[in-house]
Amino acid sequence: MTHWKLFITGLCKQYFVAFVRERRNGKRQILTSQVSRFTAGVILAMALLCSCRKSLTVEQENSAVEEGYYQSAPRIQQSVIGGYVDFRRALLANYAWMMYGEARAGDLKVAVAYQQQVSSQKLTAPDENLVQLSDWGYFYDVIKDANDALDIIDNAAEGVLSSYQHNVYRGEALALKSMAYFYLARIWGPVSSAEKNNFGAHLTRDEVVKQAIVYATEAQKLVPWMLLNDDGIESAALTAVRFNKTAVTSLLAQEALWLGNGQNAYDILTNTFTSNIADSLSGFGLAIGADRRMEIPQAPLSPNILSMPLATFNAIYPAGDARRASMFNISGNSATLIVRDASKVDLLPVREIDLLFAEAAWRSERLEEAKEWLILAAGGATEDYSTLTEETFGNALLLERQRQLVGTGQRMFDLIRFDKVPSYIPVFTEADVTKGAAYWPLSANSIRGNGWSQNAYWAIP
Numbered sequence: 001m002t003h004w005k006l007f008i009t010g011l012c013k014q015y016f017v018a019f020v021r022e023r024r025n026g027k028r029q030i031l032t033s034q035v036s037r038f039t040a041g042v043i044l045a046m047a048l049l050c051s052c053r054k055s056l057t058v059e060q061e062n063s064a065v066e067e068g069y070y071q072s073a074p075r076i077q078q079s080v081i082g083g084y085v086d087f088r089r090a091l092l093a094n095y096a097w098m099m100y101g102e103a104r105a106g107d108l109k110v111a112v113a114y115q116q117q118v119s120s121q122k123l124t125a126p127d128e129n130l131v132q133l134s135d136w137g138y139f140y141d142v143i144k145d146a147n148d149a150l151d152i153i154d155n156a157a158e159g160v161l162s163s164y165q166h167n168v169y170r171g172e173a174l175a176l177k178s179m180a181y182f183y184l185a186r187i188w189g190p191v192s193s194a195e196k197n198n199f200g201a202h203l204t205r206d207e208v209v210k211q212a213i214v215y216a217t218e219a220q221k222l223v224p225w226m227l228l229n230d231d232g233i234e235s236a237a238l239t240a241v242r243f244n245k246t247a248v249t250s251l252l253a254q255e256a257l258w259l260g261n262g263q264n265a266y267d268i269l270t271n272t273f274t275s276n277i278a279d280s281l282s283g284f285g286l287a288i289g290a291d292r293r294m295e296i297p298q299a300p301l302s303p304n305i306l307s308m309p310l311a312t313f314n315a316i317y318p319a320g321d322a323r324r325a326s327m328f329n330i331s332g333n334s335a336t337l338i339v340r341d342a343s344k345v346d347l348l349p350v351r352e353i354d355l356l357f358a359e360a361a362w363r364s365e366r367l368e369e370a371k372e373w374l375i376l377a378a379g380g381a382t383e384d385y386s387t388l389t390e391e392t393f394g395n396a397l398l399l400e401r402q403r404q405l406v407g408t409g410q411r412m413f414d415l416i417r418f419d420k421v422p423s424y425i426p427v428f429t430e431a432d433v434t435k436g437a438a439y440w441p442l443s444a445n446s447i448r449g450n451g452w453s454q455n456a457y458w459a460i461p
Contacts, residue, residue, distance in 0.1 A: 070152050070231065073165050079152050083145035083176040084242065088286045090138035090183070091409070093295045094129045098306070100187050100440070101409030105424060107312060107402065109334075111305050122426050124441050126460055132295070136188060136441040139180045144252050145193045146177035164228065175251065177242035178215035182255055185209050186413045189439040192450065197331075198334050200450065209258050216252040220272070223248055225280035238284045240344060247284030247348045249273065253356045258417055260307050262363025266458030269357055281353070284342035300345060301407070303329070303336035308336055308406075316403060322380030323403060351377075355401055362393050374400060394418060412438075432457055 026126060026418070028248045035197050082220040091097040099118050106119050114129045123130060142406040153166060160419045161169070173216060185208040186279050193201045194210070203211070225245045229235040249272045273281075290298060291344040299305070308316075317324045322371045328335040354377035362370035367390055374393075375385050388396055398418050415421045421438045422428050423430050436455030 044060050055336065057344065059325055070156060071160060073161055074356070076149075076156060076161060076165075076423065077169060079145070079149040080172050080176075083142050083149060083173060084287075086138060086141040086145055087176060089291065089296055090180070091140060091286060091347075092291075092297060092300055093138065093287075093293065094133055095297065095300060095305075096133055096411035097347070098300075099133050100183075100412060102406060102411045105411040105415060107308065107316070107411055109307050109309065121425065121437075129295075131443050134441050134446070136191065136442065136446050137183060139184050140194055142180040143177050146173040146180070147194070147196075149173040158416065164224075167222040168224060171219040171244045171248070174215040174219035175223065175248050178212040178219060178248075178255070179209050179251055181212040181215070182251070182258075184349075185212070186258070186416065188442060189436060189455065192452070202451065206259060208257050213252065213259075215256045216248055216255060219243065220245060220248045220252055225277060226282065236282065240341075241285060241287040243284060244282050245272070246281045246350065246353075250283075250348045250352060250356060253360060257356070257363065260363070262360055262365075263334070265356065265360035266364045266366070269353075269360055273353060273357075281350050283346055283349040283351075284345040287344050288342065301337065301339045301341070301342060304405070307334040309335050316399075316402055318382055320382045321403075326380065327406070349405070351404055352401075352408075355397070355404065359397055362390075362397065365392065377404065399412065435460075 049386050055143075063308045070079075072161060093460065094114075095103070097379060098108060100108050103110050103115055104118050105120075107191075109115055109119075112129070114127050117123070117125045117127060117130060118133075123134065134296050150170065153161070153170050153173065156166070181191075185205045190203060191208055193199060193208075195211075200204065223243050225239075226234040226236070227239045227242055229238055249268060253265040253268050256262075258269060277366065288298065288300065297305070310330070310333045311329070313324075313328065316329075324330075327338055329338055354373050358370050358373035358377060361367075361373055367388075370393060371385055371388055374388075378385060381400070381403075385396055398414060398420065401414050405414075407409070415424055416438045421433050422430055435457035437457040440454060441454055441458035453459065
């Protein structure tokens with residue numbers, strides 16, 4: 001990144017965090033953007049940077065910066081914040097987190113024209129929104145941001161960063177990189193490495209996840225349970241939209257489960273989540289704010305945008321299920337999510353922890369313990385999960401994940417991981433899934449000039 005680009009990224013950071021809620025001394029404050037203090041020329045430059053997308057390939061960019069730029073902790077923090085900005089774009093552009101998740105699986109509807117093509121699995125239709133959703137570039141932007149930030153942090157002059165700042169910034173960058181790779185693997189399967197030691201290498205899905213685990217493992221050791229604001233005070237609001245130990249542990253357990261390593265996931269969870277840290281738990285989500293890119297929605301959780309058809313709602317949440325009233329508003333022929341905090345989109349919520357414990361215990365042959373965790377997680381359900389067997393536990397767990405994680409974008413990934421895609425998306429056969437139907441096709445731009453080709457299913461004329 002050049003010096004001017006980094007300077008403007010810093011302004012974008014201020015523009016971004018202006019929409020993050022801060023809690024200080026128990027009093028909630030809204031940080032408002034002081035745009036008026038910027039000159040017209042700077043505002044124009046900021047708009048250009050926020051609206052112009054970086055290269056959507058995995059090619060290395062010139063990372064030279066003007067010597068001496070990174071001489072303060074706030075400027076170094078800018079490089080980390082840039083990763084969050086691009087990560088938000090990766091998942092919110094064209095409601096991507098929904099299109100990759102519940103919208104594609106048919107659980108939720110998004111009030112956009114291309115929703116029907118996604119839910120009917122016509123992902124190669126000639127629609128500009130689908131083309132962008134099929135482009136992996138935003139995720140590689142996040143990885144590039146993270147690698148740049150890691151270089152900056154490691155080369156910071158002595159005394160510029162406190163021990164806390166060095167650890168948390170480095171941990172955040174590693175977590176961003178891990179999660180970006182994890183999304184790439186779950187959306188497209190095999191993808192390219194963007195690391196210096198094997199740049200451009202074609203990696204299998206599992207190789208990508210293993211690489212992601214390495215980064216998340218290091219990040220987990222570095223990030224705190226609660227992040228501090230600029231005044232050195234623990235901030236619940238800041239912790240909720242930046243990586244913290246709870247979120248990285250959940251990410252790491254998910255990655256282990258994706259590889260089928262139930263024992264590893266169990267060890268990660270039990271060694272980290274102990275009784276004495278119960279009050280420090282915090283999930284992780286995307287902070288919602290203004291963005292100069294028009295395809296980034298400012299109210300992605302709006303009931304005018306997301307809804308569940310009533311027939312689907314009744315099938316997932318039967319009469320008597322307490323979640324019907326606690327999680328949804330019902331009107332006419334649809335149900336809409338009750339959003340308790342519209343300032344963020346949950347990706348790794350605290351409520352998933354019990355579900356992860358249940359799965360890790362089940363997959364490590366601890367059925368009785370797994371049932372206890374599932375019963376604990378499923379408060380409000382009508383089913384008696386105490387009678388589950390090894391054969392029936394998986395379906396019950398998948399159902400509870402569907403119910404409790406609605407709106408987080410994980411549904412399609414769960415269907416892939418549980419080998420249930422044809423069961424819930426009948427347009428696909430087992431043979432289709434074997435050819436790659438469960439993953440997204442790659443855009444022409446993504447595979448141009450790098451040796452990649454479309455997977456077998458989507459390459460079919």
